[in-house]
Amino acid sequence: MTPRGFPAFPPGRARRPRTWWGTAWNRAWEADALDARPLRAGRRLAAAGHVGAITVSPGRLAAAVHDGDTEQAYATRVRVATLADDDWDRLAGEVAARAGHQAALLAGQLPRDLAEVTGVPLLPGLGEVAPECDCPEWDHPCRHAAALCHQVSWLLDTDPALLLLVRGRDARTLVPTAAHHDDVPAPATATVRAAEAGTAAAEAYARTVAPLPPPPAPVPGAPTLPLLPPGPDVDVDALRAAVAVAAGRAAALLKRP
Known part of the structure; x- marks a missing residue:
């Protein structure tokens, strides 16, 4: 081995x-x-x-x-x-x-x-x-x-x-x-x-570290999210964007027949 x-x-x-x-x-x-x-x-x-x-x-x-x-x-x-x-x-x-x-x-x-x-x-x-x-x-x-x-x-x-x-x-x-x-x-x-x-x-x-892929685009018609409070070691903007994408995808799934 x-x-x-x-x-x-x-x-x-x-x-x-x-x-x-x-x-x-x-x-x-x-x-x-x-x-x-x-x-x-x-x-x-x-x-x-x-x-x-x-x-x-x-x-x-x-x-x-x-x-x-x-x-x-x-x-x-x-x-x-x-x-x-x-x-x-x-x-x-x-x-x-x-x-x-x-x-x-x-x-x-x-x-x-x-x-x-x-x-x-x-x-x-x-x-x-x-x-x-x-x-x-x-x-x-x-x-x-x-x-x-x-x-x-x-x-x-x-x-x-x-x-x-x-x-x-x-x-x-x-x-x-x-x-x-x-x-x-x-x-x-x-x-x-x-x-x-x-x-x-x-x-x-x-090795050279490869660049990260671009973040996913927001889903049209996603619900409006409340402001997220800042926290230690947390990128609030990145977290808000990720939550928006997840919420939009969930909403789109719920609308499917």
Whole structure:
């Protein structure tokens, strides 16, 4: 299985995972912590953008993490126990028997009851997450490993298949390739496969960001909307335009015979 690489997150606000599996991942590795202080320090490093490009591979997470000086970055790794072949067989059998589980995985969702029905622990348990770092700290985990684990929860939010990868298998082990690609035209299929394989961090970082498409035009006859109050980090004009388009389309649908 090919490791997947992800470019470094830019500095920003401290964030919590939004999905149940991202939250469960944080609970899993934090359960082994001996002290809460490195966890908080790691959260600050993650928010400050001090974690480099992240590589996710079976049983291993890796990144260079620094304390503010990029010339003094530490090689940080987190070893994660992989699942046994029997566990993967049980998961694959359950997914094959339930179309809903296949649909959820294809949609980038991780069914909560998949682990409950099969008894296979998708999330690592106590002692199954082993942080490693060449920094001089003795904490377990150190703040650098904690920062890496925090950012991995952000990646998991958008791609739970990474949890399956770090536990030992590609997501296609559970969802047959045919289920992914049978109805996809050949050029699009290549694009999907390339996306699933991941992109080298340096290549992704060097790419030019494509411009956003123009916003949809308002629907004629859309209802008049009330003024929207301003809020922090909210583009009121853009929000109002989006609401107007949605309201107009809804009104047009209601008028259909």
